[in-house]
Amino acid sequence: MRYTIQHPYKAYRDGRLFGPWDQGDVVDLDDADAAWIERDSPGVFAEDVDETADQQPAPSGPPIPERQGEPIVDQGDREPPAPDYEAMDYRELQALAKQRELPASGSKDDLVARLQKADKAAAADGART
Structure with missing residues (x-):
C-alpha cells in the first residue's frame, strides 16, 4: 500500500532500514511494516491513504529499496552493510x-x-x- 510521510522518519528493524524519509515522501509498504512503523512513530503516515495506488501505473526506472521499506542488499557475495x-x-x-x-x-x-x-x-x- 502507498503511504504519504507526515514527518521525517528513519529506523532500523531486524537489519532493515526504513527511511530516511522526509515530509511529503510517498512510500510503498506492506501492511505489517506499515503497522510496525505506525506503532514506532504514531502519526508518521497521512490519515488519508491512497486506496487507488494499486490501480496507477508503476513509476518508471528501478525501485529504490530504501524508499519502499525493503532490505538494503548489496549486489554480489557481500553482506549488507552494518548499521553505523x-x-x-x-x-x-x-x-x-x-x-x-x-x-x-x-x-x-x-x-x-x-x-x-x-x-x-x-x-x-x-x-x-
Whole structure:
C-alpha cells in the first residue's frame, strides 16, 4: 500500500532500514511494516491513504529499496552493510536496543557494543540455518 510521510522518519528493524524519509515522501509498504512503523512513530503516515495506488501505473526506472521499506542488499557475495551505530545519537541507540529487546541502559559506548554483539550473534544464527 502507498503511504504519504507526515514527518521525517528513519529506523532500523531486524537489519532493515526504513527511511530516511522526509515530509511529503510517498512510500510503498506492506501492511505489517506499515503497522510496525505506525506503532514506532504514531502519526508518521497521512490519515488519508491512497486506496487507488494499486490501480496507477508503476513509476518508471528501478525501485529504490530504501524508499519502499525493503532490505538494503548489496549486489554480489557481500553482506549488507552494518548499521553505523557510532553515527547515531544516544536516544536512537536506546530506541534500537529496545526494539531488539536488549537492555537500553548504559553509556553510548555500552549501547554500541551491545548492538554490535547482537548483530554478530544474529549473523552467526543465520549462518547456521
